[in-house]
Amino acid sequence: MNEAPRFEQDKCNGCRLCVSVCMHGGFVLKGDYVEMNTEAECDWCQDCEMVCPTGAISFPFEVVEEES
Amino acid sequence: MEGEPAEALFFIASGAVKVFKTSAEGKEQILSIVRPGESFNDISVFDGGMNPASAQAMGEVFLHGIAREEVHDLLKNHPEVAVNVVKVMAQRVRELVSLVEDLSFRHVISRVAKILLEYVSDRSDPRPRLTQQEIAAMAGTAREVVGRSLKSLEESGVIRLESHRVVISNKDALRQMVAEPA
Numbered sequence: 513m514n515e516a517p518r519f520e521q522d523k524c525n526g527c528r529l530c531v532s533v534c535m536h537g538g539f540v541l542k543g544d545y546v547e548m549n550t551e552a553e554c555d556w557c558q559d560c561e562m563v564c565p566t567g568a569i570s571f572p573f574e575v576v577e578e579e580s
Numbered sequence: 581m582e583g584e585p586a587e588a589l590f591f592i593a594s595g596a597v598k599v600f601k602t603s604a605e606g607k608e609q610i611l612s613i614v615r616p617g618e619s620f621n622d623i624s625v626f627d628g629g630m631n632p633a634s635a636q637a638m639g640e641v642f643l644h645g646i647a648r649e650e651v652h653d654l655l656k657n658h659p660e661v662a663v664n665v666v667k668v669m670a671q672r673v674r675e676l677v678s679l680v681e682d683l684s685f686r687h688v689i690s691r692v693a694k695i696l697l698e699y700v701s702d703r704s705d706p707r708p709r710l711t712q713q714e715i716a717a718m719a720g721t722a723r724e725v726v727g728r729s730l731k732s733l734e735e736s737g738v739i740r741l742e743s744h745r746v747v748i749s750n751k752d753a754l755r756q757m758v759a760e761p762a
Binding site for chain 2: 515518556561562567570571572573574575576577578
């Protein structure tokens with residue numbers, strides 16, 4: 513399974529844009545709150561990060577040099 | 581947290597901590613990312629004032645803390661420690677001068693290139709993983725601008741964007757972008 517994005521619940525304003533944009537059901541509504549669906553297969557498209565107005569979703573990456 | 585007193589000086593054993601300022605509009609400017617062996621909270625521990633910036637763990641972090649009073653005793657009784665503290669504070673000033681220079685005189689793409697070069701990981705020297713938002717907060721710009729800069733660097737053949745990592749494919753070209761005057 514691909515690694516899930518980082519989701520900071522305290523920054524989430526419950527706008528649900530991530531729920532509607534994720535093709536894999538990576539985010540689900542729990543009452544007024546959004547939670548991550550840890551069973552979802554994230555394909556790292558980063559659309560949820562792009563639509564999130566509060567910066568609650570992010571994709572940590574490492575920087576490496578090409579191996580020669 | 582910014583505006584609060586600091587009761588202790590913290591040293592990082594593992595993980596990383598970002599030190600940042602937040603504007604009234606909620607915009608974040610990262611001042612430094614503190615890594616193992618380095619400390620934070622120093623300014624307010626040494627001058628007794630309020631913290632000028634906030635600190636937040638970037639993932640799991642293991643810290644050692646020394647209470648402010650104990651730090652003062654340590655400095656009085658061990659001049660060699662005090663000399664090292666002066667060196668560390670001088671390094672901090674250098675880093676902040678460099679940040680002012682970057683924010684004032686560098687184009688965004690050059691700032692992003694510089695950050696990528698500073699955060700290259702290898703097996704002997706692992707660096708913290710970054711998000712586009714964190715790069716934006718270091719470079720003093722918006723996340724969308726960082727996204728466009730990374731795309732532009734990829735189109736130039738300097739880096740390759742993969743899931744979970746940015747691969748630097750032409751380090752010399754990236755260095756050249758940093759060296760060129762704005």
